[in-house]
Amino acid sequence: MDTLLSKCLLCSLGCDVAFRVKGEAVVGPEFCETGGSHSARVCARGLYGAELMTHPQRVATPLMRRDGVLREASWPVAIDSLASALKSIASTYGPESVAVVTEPTRSTAELEAVGRLARSLGAGAVSCMFEPQDLPLVAHEESAGVAAVVEANCVIVLGDVFFSHAVIAKEIIDAKYTARGNSLFVVDPRLSNTAWFASEHVQNRPGTEALVLACVLKALRASGKMAADAHAWIDSIDEKTLLEAAGVGRDAVARMARTFADAGKAALVVAPAARGMYDVALVARLARLVAEVSGEQKACVLLPSGGNVRGARQAAAKSDWKPFSTLMSELEAGKYRALLSFGADPLAAFPSPALSKAISGLDLVASVSLFRGEFEGASSVVLAGASWLETDGSAVLFDDSVAEWKSVGSPSWGARTLSDVIGLIEAAAGQTAGRPGSSRRDGASAVLDPSRSTLTARIETVRAAAAARAGDELSLVALPATGHAGAGAVTGWMQWAQDVFPGGFCELSAQDAAALGIAENDSVTVESSTARLDLRAKVTDRLKPGVMAVPGYDSSARALFSWQVGEDGWFSTGPGSVRVRRKQ
Ligand code: SF4
Numbered sequence: 146m147d148t149l150l151s152k153c154l155l156c157s158l159g160c161d162v163a164f165r166v167k168g169e170a171v172v173g174p175e176f177c178e179t180g181g182s183h184s185a186r187v188c189a190r191g192l193y194g195a196e197l198m199t200h201p202q203r204v205a206t207p208l209m210r211r212d213g214v215l216r217e218a219s220w221p222v223a224i225d226s227l228a229s230a231l232k233s234i235a236s237t238y239g240p241e242s243v244a245v246v247t248e249p250t251r252s253t254a255e256l257e258a259v260g261r262l263a264r265s266l267g268a269g270a271v272s273c274m275f276e277p278q279d280l281p282l283v284a285h286e287e288s289a290g291v292a293a294v295v296e297a298n299c300v301i302v303l304g305d306v307f308f309s310h311a312v313i314a315k316e317i318i319d320a321k322y323t324a325r326g327n328s329l330f331v332v333d334p335r336l337s338n339t340a341w342f343a344s345e346h347v348q349n350r351p352g353t354e355a356l357v358l359a360c361v362l363k364a365l366r367a368s369g370k371m372a373a374d375a376h377a378w379i380d381s382i383d384e385k386t387l388l389e390a391a392g393v394g395r396d397a398v399a400r401m402a403r404t405f406a407d408a409g410k411a412a413l414v415v416a417p418a419a420r421g422m423y424d425v426a427l428v429a430r431l432a433r434l435v436a437e438v439s440g441e442q443k444a445c446v447l448l449p450s451g452g453n454v455r456g457a458r459q460a461a462a463k464s465d466w467k468p469f470s471t472l473m474s475e476l477e478a479g480k481y482r483a484l485l486s487f488g489a490d491p492l493a494a495f496p497s498p499a500l501s502k503a504i505s506g507l508d509l510v511a512s513v514s515l516f517r518g519e520f521e522g523a524s525s526v527v528l529a530g531a532s533w534l535e536t537d538g539s540a541v542l543f544d545d546s547v548a549e550w551k552s553v554g555s556p557s558w559g560a561r562t563l564s565d566v567i568g569l570i571e572a573a574a575g576q577t578a579g580r581p582g583s584s585r586r587d588g589a590s591a592v593l594d595p596s597r598s599t600l601t602a603r604i605e606t607v608r609a610a611a612a613a614r615a616g617d618e619l620s621l622v623a624l625p626a627t628g629h630a631g632a633g634a635v636t637g638w639m640q641w642a643q644d645v646f647p648g649g650f651c652e653l654s655a656q657d658a659a660a661l662g663i664a665e666n667d668s669v670t671v672e673s674s675t676a677r678l679d680l681r682a683k684v685t686d687r688l689k690p691g692v693m694a695v696p697g698y699d700s701s702a703r704a705l706f707s708w709q710v711g712e713d714g715w716f717s718t719g720p721g722s723v724r725v726r727r728k729q
Contacts, residue, residue: 252538592714623697
C-alpha cells in the first residue's frame with residue numbers, strides 16, 4: 146500500500162491531502178505529515194475528496210443525446226459529432242457565435258488550455274464562472290497568508306469561515322486560545338459557528354460589512370491610532386448614520402478597532418458567502434485600509450471560495466476573457482448559437498428563467514463534466530471529464546502562493562483529463578478562425594474598476610441599499626458551505642456533503658416565526674421577485690428579526706436571488722429580499 150500526496154482544490158486554501166493507494170485504486174484518506182502550511186489538517190472535503198474518483202454517479206464515458214435521451218457513445222464518435230457541429234455553426238453564423246466557459250476548480254494549465262481552445266475556435270467569448278463574491282474579492286487586492294492568522298493576537302472575521310474555509314477556522318480559533326488576552330471578533334448577521342467562538346459577535350444587519358469597516362476606520366481616527374492627515378475622506382463619514390444602518394453599537398465597533406490596533410499582531414479575515422455582503426470589492430478595499438492604518442504587523446486575509454480563483458483571474462487577465470455576468474447577459478440577448486462548458490454549471494449556479502430559455506434555444510450545448518448536472522440536462526454532447534486529483538497541476542491559492550500536485554491516479558473509467566479533451570477537440574475541429582491573443586485589460590478589471598467612484602460614494606450606496614427594504618420583506622442571505630463551487634456542481638454529489646449540508650430549508654428568527662404563525666419544520670412558501678419556493682422552516686435564535694437564510698449551495702434556493710448584472714457590471718453580492726408565509 147502506498148501513500149500519495151496531493152492538494153485539495155475545493156476551496157482556496159489548497160490544503161495538503163494524502164491518500165492510501167493499492168495498485169491503481171485509491172482506498173481511503175491518510176494522515177498527511179508534510180510540512181506545508183496546512184499539514185495534518187484537512188476538512189471533510191479534503192478528507193473525502195478521493196470519493197470523486199470512484200463515485201458511482203460519475204460520467205464514465207461520453208454521452209450523446211439521441212431521441213431526447215443522453216446515451217453512451219465512444220470518444221471518437223462524440224468528438225467528431227461535437228467538431229462537426231462547431232464547424233457547421235461557425236460556417237453559418239461565424240465562429241464568434243460560439244461561447245466557452247469554465248470554472249476555477251481547475252489547474253492553471255487547464256484554464257489556459259481552455260483559453261487557447263477558445264482562441265483557436267475564434268470563439269466570441271471565453272469566461273470563467275466565478276462565484277459572485279470571488280471575483281470582486283481578488284480583482285484588485287492582495288491577501289496575506291495563513292501565518293498572519295496563526296500568529297495573531299487579535300482576529301476580526303467577516304463571514305463564517307467555519308463552513309467556508311474550515312481549516313483556517315481551526316487556526317483562527319486556536320489563535321484565540323494561544324495566549325491570554327487574545328481575541329476574536331466576528332462580524333456576521335448570523336450567530337454562525339465562527340461567531341459562537343468569538344470573544345465578541347458584532348451582529349450587523351445583512352450586507353452592511355462595508356459600513357462597519359468604515360466605522361472602524363472612523364474609530365481608529367478618533368482614538369488617534371491613525372495619522373490625522375491620512376485618508377481625509379474618513380472625516381466626511383457620518384458615523385451615526387452608518388452605525389444605524391448597520392444596526393451595531395458605537396462601543397462595540399470602537400472596542401473592535403482599538404483591540405485590533407493595540408494587538409502586537411492582528412489579522413482581518415474576509416470570507417463572504419455567495420450573497421449577503423454588498424459591494425465585496427469595497428469591503429476588500431476597506432479591510433486592506435484597516436490593516437494598513439492600524440500599524441505594524443496588521444494583515445488582511447481575503448478568502449475566495451473557489452480553489453484556483455487567483456489562477457483563473459491571472460489566466461483571464463492574459464487574454465480578453467469576459468466576466469461571466471457579461472456572458473450571461475449576452476447569452477440572454479441571443480448573441481451566441483453555441484455554448485461549450487468545461488466543468489461549469491451556469492444553470493445550477495445562476496438559476497434564472499431567462500438564462501434557461503437562452504441555453505435551451507442554442508443550436509449546440511456541450512460540456513466536459515464529472516457528473517450529470519443541470520447543464521448536462523440541456524447538453525447534446527457530454528464528455529467524461531476528470532477531477533484535478535486525476536491529473537498533475539498547479540493552482541494559485543488565496544495568498545498568491547502556488548500549489549503544485551501530482552495525480553493520485555489516472556482518470557477513472559473512460560474519463561479524460563481536461564487538457565486531453567481540449568487536444569481532441571482542437572485536432573477534430575481544426576482552426577475555424579484563430580485570432581491572436583489580446584493584450585487588452587481583462588474584462589474583470591474593467592467591470593470592477595475601484596476607481597469608478599469614490600469610497601465615500603460607494604459607502605453611501607451601500608447605506609442606501611441596506612436601508613431600502615419594504616416593511617413586510619425579510620433580507621435574504623446565503624449560508625456558506627463546503628467548496629460547493631457554484632451550487633455544489635461537484636461536491637453536491639457526495640453523500641457526506643448531502644448529509645452535512647442538506648438543502649430545502651430556510652432559517653428565520655423566532656420572533657418572525659411567531660409573528661407569521663410559523664413553527665419549526667412547517668412548510669412555508671418563500672417568494673422573491675425571481676422565484677417562489679416551498680421550503681421547510683428552521684426557527685432559530687441565530688438570526689435577528691427581519692433576516693432569512695437559505696443554503697447558498699442549494700441551486701433551487703439560489704433562484705430566490707436575482708442574478709441580474711449590477712451597475713458595476715458584475716453580479717450583486719448583497720442580500721436579496723423575500724416574503725414568507727406558512728403554507729396552508
Ligand atoms: S475544502 Fe478547503 S479547508 Fe477543506 S481540505 Fe479542501 S482546501 Fe482545505
